Amino acid sequence: xxxxxxxxVPEAAGEKARVAQPYMNPYLAxxxxxxxxxxxxxxxxxxxxxxxxxxxxxxxLVSLVxxxxxxxxxxxxxxxxxDTHPLKxxxxxxxxxxxxxxxxxxxxxxxxxxxxxxxxxxxxGTRLAFAFVGGSLMALGAALGRGCTSxxxxxxxxxxxxxxxxxxxxxxxxxxxxxxLFRRQWR
Amino acid sequence: MSxxxxxxxxxxxxxxxxVAFLIGIGFGFFLERAGFGSAKKLVSQFYLTDLAVxxxxxxxxxxxxxxxxxxxxxxxxxxxxxxxxxxxxxxxVVGGLLLGVGFxxxxxxxxxxxxxxxxxxxxxxxxxxxxxxxxxxxxxxFPLVKGLYTAGAIGTKTLPQVLGIPYGILVFGVVLMAVSxxxxxxxxxxxxxxxxxxxxx
Numbered sequence: 001x002x003x004x005x006x007x008x009v010p011e012a013a014g015e016k017a018r019v020a021q022p023y024m025n026p027y028l029a030x031x032x033x034x035x036x037x038x039x040x041x042x043x044x045x046x047x048x049x050x051x052x053x054x055x056x057x058x059x060x061l062v063s064l065v066x067x068x069x070x071x072x073x074x075x076x077x078x079x080x081x082x083d084t085h086p087l088k089x090x091x092x093x094x095x096x097x098x099x100x101x102x103x104x105x106x107x108x109x110x111x112x113x114x115x116x117x118x119x120x121x122x123x124x125g126t127r128l129a130f131a132f133v134g135g136s137l138m139a140l141g142a143a144l145g146r147g148c149t150s151x152x153x154x155x156x157x158x159x160x161x162x163x164x165x166x167x168x169x170x171x172x173x174x175x176x177x178x179x180x181l182f183r184r185q186w187r
Numbered sequence: 188m189s190x191x192x193x194x195x196x197x198x199x200x201x202x203x204x205x206v207a208f209l210i211g212i213g214f215g216f217f218l219e220r221a222g223f224g225s226a227k228k229l230v231s232q233f234y235l236t237d238l239a240v241x242x243x244x245x246x247x248x249x250x251x252x253x254x255x256x257x258x259x260x261x262x263x264x265x266x267x268x269x270x271x272x273x274x275x276x277x278x279x280v281v282g283g284l285l286l287g288v289g290f291x292x293x294x295x296x297x298x299x300x301x302x303x304x305x306x307x308x309x310x311x312x313x314x315x316x317x318x319x320x321x322x323x324x325x326x327x328x329f330p331l332v333k334g335l336y337t338a339g340a341i342g343t344k345t346l347p348q349v350l351g352i353p354y355g356i357l358v359f360g361v362v363l364m365a366v367s368x369x370x371x372x373x374x375x376x377x378x379x380x381x382x383x384x385x386x387x388x
């Protein structure tokens with residue numbers, strides 16, 4: 001538990017951030033997450049997810065601009081079936097909940113503050129550019145992998161799904177393979 | 188069998204969206220509690236200084252796996268009705284590697300970037316926008332990447348089927364692996380802290 005302290009760059013200078021509480025014990029947080037996941041299995045018969053909500057949102061946005069194209073696109077078409085509004089999707093509502101739940105937890109712990117997470121040797125602009133590029137790369141990975149850390153690693157992992165375990169090992173492998181190259185961003 | 192409730196008709200589509208929102212709140216709450224709204228905390232996993240990502244993830248996997256196992260053995264949960272993503276192993280190897288690289292470059296994964304944005308991290312918001320842009324790019328380029336997207340399609344496969352190990356034994360094996368992983372992770376953290384101490388003090 002070495003890195004409870006964070007290097008945060010306050011957005012509004014002079015605004016003194018409140019003293020944030022330490023994070024929860026990782027095993028307790030893991031049990032909490034596991035029980036939420038179990039609740040999803042029992043109540044709905046599916047697990048957690050995040051990237052799918054992005055797919056629905058993009059499908060909806062493209063359908064506003066080019067409805068015919070969006071439906072004919074083999075990837076987006078999956079999220080535009082029938083007459084239901086594309087945002088009236090399970091994962092869209094679940095991700096809206098993730099936002100609210102994280103905000104709630106952050107507020108209770110005094111951890112909500114405008115900031116940019118980065119190491120001391122890199123500028124805010126560079127970090128923001130890396131965040132955008134990293135997000136784009138990850139979108140390609142999640143699309144190919146049919147899910148992300150939540151939908152594949154957590155959900156499929158606990159169901160002993162073959163593809164999820166293959167995917168999870170490759171996530172860790174890919175990250176460890178390049179961590180040294182990108183260390184200046186963080187350390 | 189009385190669960191999964193939704194699949195057995197206990198409630199309808201509209202109610203399932205309310206359930207989705209509530210489950211999301213729980214998910215986001217524990218992600219933030221664990222410190223996963225912070226990119227520095229998350230990427231520490233890959234610099235071996237703080238292995239909370241591994242600990243939280245595998246504790247969650249083991250908790251849910253044991254829950255599902257016992258509830259299905261007790262005849263309460265029909266596991267065959269729980270949705271399993273089909274395996275496309277080649278696409279998933281490439282996708283997993285890309286996701287790992289994106290994790291180190293971007294600092295988040297999709298779920299944690301939402302938690303970061305919710306707690307005011309501007310880099311979290313940029314990650315979300317980048318993820319949206321990447322999704323759009325993938326969709327527009329779909330005709331070109333469809334071959335890779337469907338590569339290695341072998342249908343819905345579970346580890347017990349492929350490895351030929353009985354389900355219960357494999358569950359026990361995963362628990363053992365996780366517990367020894369936790370012991371190893373704490374050992375690595377101690378080693379790294381000892382290594383870093385003379386430099387910072």
